[in-house]
Amino acid sequence: MSDSTQTETVVSALFDTAIGLCAIAWHGAVVVRFQLPEASEEQTLARITRPFAGTAVPEGEPGPAITAAISGIRAHLAGALDPLRWIDLDLHGVPEFHRAVYAVTREIDPGRTLSYGDIAERLGAPGSAQAVGQALGRNPIPLIVPCHRVLAADHALHGFSAPGGIGTKARLLEIERTPGFGEPMLF
Structure with missing residues (x-):
């Protein structure tokens, strides 16, 4: 970046x-x-x-x-999964904590997720899950900084600031073949 x-x-x-x-x-x-x-x-x-x-x-x-x-x-x-990490980003003017959150978030591979708390832990800031969520809510480069791959502690979809809200988040996770999204339920 x-x-x-x-x-x-x-x-x-x-x-x-x-x-x-x-x-x-x-x-x-x-x-x-x-x-x-x-x-x-x-x-x-x-x-x-x-x-x-x-x-x-x-x-x-x-x-x-x-x-x-x-x-x-x-x-x-279109389904040809690419983590898009090779795209160069300019985050000039973005607060340092947000840049750190985005760096950890960019390391989440398609088809995988982390919780807000997981990211806080990786930043060495346990207890800052809410701040992580606020940073991701202000993400200026969604998809490339894959904030849709970050879920609540209960793995539920809570809030998504991109157009379409959690419906868009679920669709992106389905495109990425994330377990639990877009799969038919057996029971």
Whole structure:
């Protein structure tokens, strides 16, 4: 993950995936935001550009690194599982604790999950599960920072700030063939 000071113009693009129209924002070869599908193209674009209010975020043509990221995201959402860790991120301006949470979260493989408490333990901050949840609720790059792979201690789906809420979280876990999601129940 890059932590360099952003000096280049942030550009965005919308692209189709197996789950709908997503959006990505970047500068240079580094992703700064990702957006899961909203109800409309306009809402998806508005959500990805919201943090840059007051400055125009033009739609642009991605270079090779962002084109590869888009291809990787499309393939992942179509079921060709990829942890997407190879995508370079710029988390400049994100609080240090949040960056630490995101680093641990990025290490969760598709088809696997951790609890908020597990992440807190891995950070050496037992008892901070709620703070972990707050950090993940502010994740600017969902899917690439796979906050959907983090569950409550009881393994239930509680809250998900991305569009579609816990339904989207369940769908992403199903795409990733996570045990207990999308499987037919025998009893």
